Amino acid sequence: MKKYTFVAAVIISSFLLAGCDSEPSENDISNALNKSIESGNSAVRAINPNAPEAMLRTLNSVKKIDCAKESDKSYKCNADISINNQNRTTPVRLLKTDDGWKVIGN
Numbered sequence: 001m002k003k004y005t006f007v008a009a010v011i012i013s014s015f016l017l018a019g020c021d022s023e024p025s026e027n028d029i030s031n032a033l034n035k036s037i038e039s040g041n042s043a044v045r046a047i048n049p050n051a052p053e054a055m056l057r058t059l060n061s062v063k064k065i066d067c068a069k070e071s072d073k074s075y076k077c078n079a080d081i082s083i084n085n086q087n088r089t090t091p092v093r094l095l096k097t098d099d100g101w102k103v104i105g106n
Contacts (some may be wrong), residue, residue, distance in 0.1 A: 004067060021095070023077070024096075024101045026063065028100070029064055031063060031100065032092075032094055033101055041057060048073055059083055060082035061080075061082040062079055062080070062081050063079060064079050065079055065080065074104065075094050076094075076098070078090070
């Protein structure tokens with residue numbers, strides 16, 4: 001019984017550790033961009049509570065192209081991004097934090 005418990009613990013640990021060093025997924029990039037955009041929208045609303053929708057940003061879509069590791073916890077990802085229905089291919093730098101991925105620039 002102890003042998004099976006040990007084997008199960010090793011297998012589970014390897015899956016958990018494998019996920020720690022993986023690059024951000026398309027969903028991770030989208031979530032990080034949404035948080036960044038919402039932060040910007042909150043700043044606009046703080047300055048002008050009656051800000052028209054045209055002053056605010058909306059993330060329409062994200063399509064991950066590729067990612068390259070820059071450091072232990074950061075990646076530079078290229079993605080096709082649509083914000084306010086304007087499409088562009090752009091690099092996005094992301095940092096892995098305890099709260100998930102965070103946009104740190106492009």
